[in-house]
Amino acid sequence: GQNIDQPTEMTATEGAIVQINCTYQTSGFNGLFWYQQHAGEAPTFLSYNVLDGLEEKGRFSSFLSRSKGYSYLLLKELQMKDSASYLCAVNTGGFKTIFGAGTRLFVKA
Amino acid sequence: EAGVAQSPRYKIIEKRQSVAFWCNPISGHATLYWYQQILGQGPKLLIQFQNNGVVDDSQLPKDRFSAERLKGVDSTLKIQPAKLEDSAVYLCASSLQDTDTQYFGPGTRLTVL
Numbered sequence: 001g002q003n004i005d006q007p008t009e010m011t012a013t014e015g016a017i018v019q020i021n022c023t024y025q026t027s028g029f030n031g032l033f034w035y036q037q038h039a040g041e042a043p044t045f046l047s048y049n050v051l052d053g054l055e056e057k058g059r060f061s062s063f064l065s066r067s068k069g070y071s072y073l074l075l076k077e078l079q080m081k082d083s084a085s086y087l088c089a090v091n092t093g094g095f096k097t098i099f100g101a102g103t104r105l106f107v108k109a
Numbered sequence: 110e111a112g113v114a115q116s117p118r119y120k121i122i123e124k125r126q127s128v129a130f131w132c133n134p135i136s137g138h139a140t141l142y143w144y145q146q147i148l149g150q151g152p153k154l155l156i157q158f159q160n161n162g163v164v165d166d167s168q169l170p171k172d173r174f175s176a177e178r179l180k181g182v183d184s185t186l187k188i189q190p191a192k193l194e195d196s197a198v199y200l201c202a203s204s205l206q207d208t209d210t211q212y213f214g215p216g217t218r219l220t221v222l
Contacts (some may be wrong), residue, residue: 030208042200042213043152087151093209094165095140099151 002026006057006088011106012078015038018104020073022088034062034073037085037102046073046086075105083107111135113214117202121220127189130217134182134203141178142211145184152200158184159207186219191221 003025012018024032031050035043047063049055049071061074073086085102092098114133120162122128127199134141139160157165161181173192178184181187188195198218202211 033210042216043211044213045210048210091208093208095157095159097154097207097211099144099153101149101151 002092002098004088004090004098006086006100006103008099008101009106011108014078014080014107014109016078017074017076018105020075020105022071022073022100023089024071024090024100026069026090026092026098028093029052029066030091032062032064033089033091034060034070034071035057035087035089035099037087039084043087061100078107080107080109091100111201113168113212114202115214117217118215119218119220121222122191123222125190127187128191128219129188130199130201130219132186132201132214133183134201135212138212139181139207140204140207140209141204142200142202143176143184143206144202146198146200146216148197152155155186155199156163157207164207180188188219191219193221195213195219196221201220 005023034046036046037043047062052065059076064067065073087101087102116131141158143155146152150202156176158178161178176186197211198216200216201214
């Protein structure tokens with residue numbers, strides 16, 4: 001079957017660094033996406049990884065290891081506005097993208 | 110560039126009634142998706158169009174849900190008749206092609222009483 005696992009919730013302190021993990025088991029792999037979703041809003045694109053390694057974009061970085069079926073999203077210098085759900089999604093090829101259930105991040109002062 | 114448009118934003122109906130949602134994707138995007146998102150869960154794909162053809166509707170409850178994409182642009186999703194468990198946010202998204210980043214509309218929050 002197809003499976004994407006993420007922690008349900010995480011809490012971190014403003015100014016700190018947090019790492020949100022995602023593991024996947026899918027029939028194929030054609031890229032991994034991270035989306036941010038604030039409460040009551042639609043998901044918005046954060047990052048895309050198709051090759052192994054780290055992609056850095058400002059305060060956000062995303063890492064992929066295809067051999068381990070593993071990715072993480074790293075958020076640095078956390079701000080209150082980073083409180084949101086973070087969705088990991090895998091494109092398995094064959095027109096299919098599967099979303100994980102999301103990790104709800106709470107940033108406290 | 111205009112984003113994905115959806116209407117209505119909110120809808121409250123009673124069970125067994127019908128409801129329809131509309132989506133206008135980003136211009137030039139070949140792939141259009143309808144997702145159902147229940148509170149606290151990730152989006153669940155209901156149906157995916159490539160231009161005006163269906164490429165995945167494996168999770169669409171076809172006894173009550175239907176969708177079409179006219180001329181490969183706008184799309185409508187219909188529920189008839191609605192059940193209580195259909196209460197959710199219905200998200201429409203589009204992408205240039207199926208492997209590309211998806212851009213989401215604001216969603217329609219459906220409440221079935």
